[in-house]
Amino acid sequence: MGSLFEELEAREAAVRVRVEELEAEVAELSGRLELARAGLERLRIALETVAEVLAEMDPEGPVVAVDAGQSHGVASAYAGAERQVVGVLTVPNWQPGMMSDVLPSVYRDIVEVVAGAPGPVRAKQIVPRIGLPAETGKIEGARSKLKRLVERGWLDENTPGMFTPARSRAAASPNSR
Structure with a gap:
């Protein structure tokens, strides 16, 4: 009966190795999943932020020209671009008499x-x-x-x-x- 026990121990060792391999795969996949979730969360926040900024922009309001070039002699992809200034409180705090x-x-x-x-x-x-x-x-x-x-x-x-x-x-x- 020695060979039956040896066979079972060999199978146990093989399954233990497979379990360890699978645990390593799970750990790797968990890390990749966390990175993907973090990327998804950043994109969701970016999308919400952009939607809020666009919603707050008043298309009838004045557009302020902003020179985006970093130095005077260097051409920029943004040179001469006009953008609305962001960071201004578009919804002011209500005060008495304010309409x-x-x-x-x-x-x-x-x-x-x-x-x-x-x-x-x-x-x-x-x-x-x-x-x-x-x-x-x-x-x-x-x-x-x-x-x-x-x-x-x-x-x-x-x-x-x-x-x-x-x-x-x-x-x-x-x-x-």
Whole structure:
């Protein structure tokens, strides 16, 4: 019976080697998976950031020319390019006496829709009223803008997802839009 035990031990050793190889593969794949997830997360954040920046840009506002060349004698791919200045607070904090006409057009439309509603409204109710299709991306973009308007004092969100005109704003100027 010695040969049967030897055969089982040989098989056990072979399976143990295979298990170790598979564990090494799993470790490598886990590392690759983490790198891929990190890349995906960076791309998602970049996409959200670009969408926010583009949404905040007021196409009717002035475009400021920016010379992107690093030195005067060197030609650049960006030389003479005109870009909108980024980093300016496009949605100002609300202050007494401030009207919605200081807001970019999309934000102004949102504030006017909320102010004209008979009660609290959701983002998905606002999107069609400002002329956008009721798609998930547009609803999420509107929700982001609504949250920004809440942060800056233009709107209130007493119940999560339900937006109303800001009480402080209504109290300061009941006839403002």
